[in-house]
Amino acid sequence: MRVSDCHNIDDFRRLAKQRLPWPVFDYIDGAADDEITKRRNTDAYADCDLVPDVLAGVADIDTSVTVMGCKSALPLILSPTALQRVFHWQGERAVAKAAEKFGLWFGISSLATVSIEEIGTMVSTPKMFQFYYHKDRGLNRSMVERCKAAKFDALALTVDTIVSGKRERCARSGFTSPPRFTVSSALSYACKPRWALDYLFREKFALPNLDTHVREGTGEAVSIASYFNSMLDVGMDWKMAEQLRQDWGGAFCLKGIMSAADARRAVEIGADAIMISNHGGRQLDGSRAPFDQLPEIVDAVGGEIEIICDGGVRRGTHVLKALSAGASCASGGRLYLYALAAAGQPGVERAIALLKDEIERGMRLLGVSSADQLNSNRLRRRNCC
Numbered sequence: 001m002r003v004s005d006c007h008n009i010d011d012f013r014r015l016a017k018q019r020l021p022w023p024v025f026d027y028i029d030g031a032a033d034d035e036i037t038k039r040r041n042t043d044a045y046a047d048c049d050l051v052p053d054v055l056a057g058v059a060d061i062d063t064s065v066t067v068m069g070c071k072s073a074l075p076l077i078l079s080p081t082a083l084q085r086v087f088h089w090q091g092e093r094a095v096a097k098a099a100e101k102f103g104l105w106f107g108i109s110s111l112a113t114v115s116i117e118e119i120g121t122m123v124s125t126p127k128m129f130q131f132y133y134h135k136d137r138g139l140n141r142s143m144v145e146r147c148k149a150a151k152f153d154a155l156a157l158t159v160d161t162i163v164s165g166k167r168e169r170c171a172r173s174g175f176t177s178p179p180r181f182t183v184s185s186a187l188s189y190a191c192k193p194r195w196a197l198d199y200l201f202r203e204k205f206a207l208p209n210l211d212t213h214v215r216e217g218t219g220e221a222v223s224i225a226s227y228f229n230s231m232l233d234v235g236m237d238w239k240m241a242e243q244l245r246q247d248w249g250g251a252f253c254l255k256g257i258m259s260a261a262d263a264r265r266a267v268e269i270g271a272d273a274i275m276i277s278n279h280g281g282r283q284l285d286g287s288r289a290p291f292d293q294l295p296e297i298v299d300a301v302g303g304e305i306e307i308i309c310d311g312g313v314r315r316g317t318h319v320l321k322a323l324s325a326g327a328s329c330a331s332g333g334r335l336y337l338y339a340l341a342a343a344g345q346p347g348v349e350r351a352i353a354l355l356k357d358e359i360e361r362g363m364r365l366l367g368v369s370s371a372d373q374l375n376s377n378r379l380r381r382r383n384c385c
Contacts, residue, residue, distance in 0.1 A: 038281030
């Protein structure tokens with residue numbers, strides 16, 4: 001299977017599975033416990049139908065939106081994800097360049113494998129930094145100041161990872177950061193020589209936004225669960241979130257909001273945006289899909305704060321459904337991670353191009369010429385609960 005044979009995100013998933021050692025693929029693909037929530041995140045879109053208008057004169061359409069003060073050519077954010085150079089040697093650099101080519105918002109994680117400074121100078125695309133609140137206050141201050149100096153456009157505090165979800169696939173494979181070659185995984189790595197050679201002989205693996213303060217994850221191999229459980233501050237609360245917003249001073253987003261009450265609190269502390277997200281189903285299994293929870297949160301705070309629907313997006317029509325339900329835009333991680341793992345920057349660019357084509361075609365078939373014409377009149381839900 002080649003990149004040119006990939007015609008949707010699921011095709012890229014299959015290609016990534018062919019090219020990655022199974023512990024690495026399972027880190028991308030896996031989720032918590034029974035992975036019910038992960039499946040639900042995408043399945044939720046199938047429970048809602050689009051209602052098109054015809055004869056609407058849609059020769060010219062505008063797919064752009066403005067999010068947190070910055071324009072994006074598509075109503076889609078490439079969500080920040082960790083450890084990208086484990087999946088492909090180009091890592092965050094490939095995603096950043098692809099995002100710039102298509103004029104999209106994108107983000108990098110605290111656990112990124114490329115530095116804040118390099119990403120800041122590499123592209124002009126709107127950039128967010130996904131902030132994990134560590135017990136080490138010096139590390140927290142360092143990341144904020146580095147993001148300011150690198151002129152990042154937004155800080156997104158992840159609020160749903162004070163402890164790690166139970167990621168059973170990672171427990172079975174022994175996946176760590178950096179990858180640790182074990183007896184159980186050695187055959188998988190040996191069977192993927194292209195990946196192994198890239199990992200062993202290209203740029204040395206690092207977590208440059210952390211390794212000035214901690215060895216875990218760079219100099220010392222740890223599981224992601226162990227990292228979250230030992231390094232992140234389980235006592236994080238609303239006062240700490242508000243203080244971080246003040247210390248940052250720029251556009252501020254809370255990533256991981258799932259209840260209307262928490263959305264209201266986000267408004268009260270002065271956040272600019274929220275990402276309705278369950279961390280791709282990797283934390284609390286059995287939680288609702290972001291798309292299912294979107295109408296309740298829009299009813300509570302719509303018009304007072306920007307709302308990003310994060311997770312489960314695999315099609316352009318999913319993006320259009322999220323906007324019709326009241327989201328400012330949609331976002332996702334696996335939708336480009338599969339493509340990155342499959343083929344680096346060319347893979348990410350093809351994945352975005354496919355989604356762009358689906359969004360444009362979907363808008364024309366719906367009879368809308370701009371994203372702001374999408375509203376609840378375009379939707380009919382099959383199951384309400």
